[in-house]
Amino acid sequence: MSKLSLQALNRATLHRQWLIERHDATALEAIEHLVGMQAQSPLAPYVGLWTRLNGFDPAELARLIEDREAVRGSMMRATIHLMSSRDFLAFRPLIQPRLEREVFQNMTYGRHRLEGIDIDAVLKAGAERMAEGPATAVQLREHLAPLWPDREPPALAHAVRCLLPTIQTPPRGIWGKGGNPAMSTADLWLGAPVDPNPSADDLVRRYLGAYGPASVADAQNWSGLTRLSEVFDRLDLRTYTDAESGRTLYDLPHIDLPDEDIEVPTRFLPEYDNLLLSHADRTRWIDTATRQSLTLQEVLTRGSTLHNGQATALWKLTKSTKTQATLEIQPITKLPRSTRTDIEAEATTLLTFTSPTATHEIRFIS
Structure with missing residues (x-):
């Protein structure tokens, strides 16, 4: 593998x-x-x-x-x-x-x-x-x-x-x-009942299509279900090994992975975004130092900012009226000036979306 x-x-x-x-x-x-x-x-x-x-x-x-x-x-x-x-x-x-x-x-x-x-x-x-x-x-x-x-x-x-x-x-x-x-x-x-014959196979395939490659434990963490290994075992899936932990990871056979060195933009996620909730092992998003300094609840109950694919800051719209909108950004790792510049640019875009008619203010807080 x-x-x-x-x-x-x-x-x-x-x-x-x-x-x-x-x-x-x-x-x-x-x-x-x-x-x-x-x-x-x-x-x-x-x-x-x-x-x-x-x-x-x-x-x-x-x-x-x-x-x-x-x-x-x-x-x-x-x-x-x-x-x-x-x-x-x-x-x-x-x-x-x-x-x-x-x-x-x-x-x-x-x-x-x-x-x-x-x-x-x-x-x-x-x-x-x-x-x-x-x-x-x-x-x-x-x-x-x-x-x-x-x-x-x-x-x-x-x-x-x-x-x-x-x-x-x-x-x-x-x-x-x-x-x-x-x-x-x-x-x-x-005006319709729920499906009397739901497909767990389809649910797992759909999960992998949006969150894979992933382990059985990851899928169970996302869904809240147990015994999904039975479903994984009967599906035709591609397997990988997590180089860090040695876990077996599964994926749909037709999906090719992007280059691991591909550049990724800064992105703002809302509170409780499933990206951060849908794996039992969240090390692909949150490094060890960050996990030790913050509780998961702190990360999830506020918006998260991804920079270079990692959770680097928390954000919150603290004031939102037709005339004034304030976005507070709390770094959770040390941010170089260039990173702050990237985050501020995307924050401006977010404020334009949430509060298009307001005056915008972005605050970095400790």
Whole structure:
């Protein structure tokens, strides 16, 4: 098996993540290529698409959500993901085991709080409430509480959110709008049930196409699923060896890797971007010194700046009005002047995207 250096892995995944060159593609094509985008921060996917696409217009994604071609719902790792509607219907059943663990092993909402309850009756009651119209968590609790007065309403509503294929309906997730999350179900919102025969083989192939080369553990970390080695074993895949750790890495046989010395541009990623979440071993993005100085939570809950393919700074839009927008950049490694210049240039482009009519200010903070 060919050995791949960390640099080679970095460049290979950046290439298929569309982070070396912005692509001429639609937002829907990008969302499907990435097998969804984490969207617990509702507007993060807009930045994630801007950094990957030429000429991306936020209105394009807003239309997809309003027209029900794309949805936001509980998916990989039991977190909210923006998916194309067809991918949500195709892959949501595969993620059910992870969502069941989220319910029944959750220290806050699960464990003994649901012990002995007729969970099917709870889900039926939740579905009946959403059939009346999209319901917020509070509205679900108010509906379920009198039916099970001896149980905690938040635990009941959490079970409905996770165990049914729920979708967060607009205006949540619409650029320039907001509001509390309101939920419907796939069959109510999309007029179609989830796929009764979902393909784990297709899910793994799609993962490798967007995040490979990768190990079985990487795919399991991305999806939140277990026992994926059975799927990898039956697929026709190319194998490599991680030169650093000796791990076996898998890839689709038809994909050629880019030159590991290819130059890569500075890119701004939104908080919780799946690029940084979708491998068990994240050394291709974050070097040892950085991992030791920051917690993963610190890196993921703010935007990340990639320079030369590595996470080198965190960013946050601290002020955003029609007249003033301020972007703070916190280096997490020592930045040479040339690197700061590159980051500032891309930050200006980001501010032009997020706040086109405002006066822009970029601050480097310690």
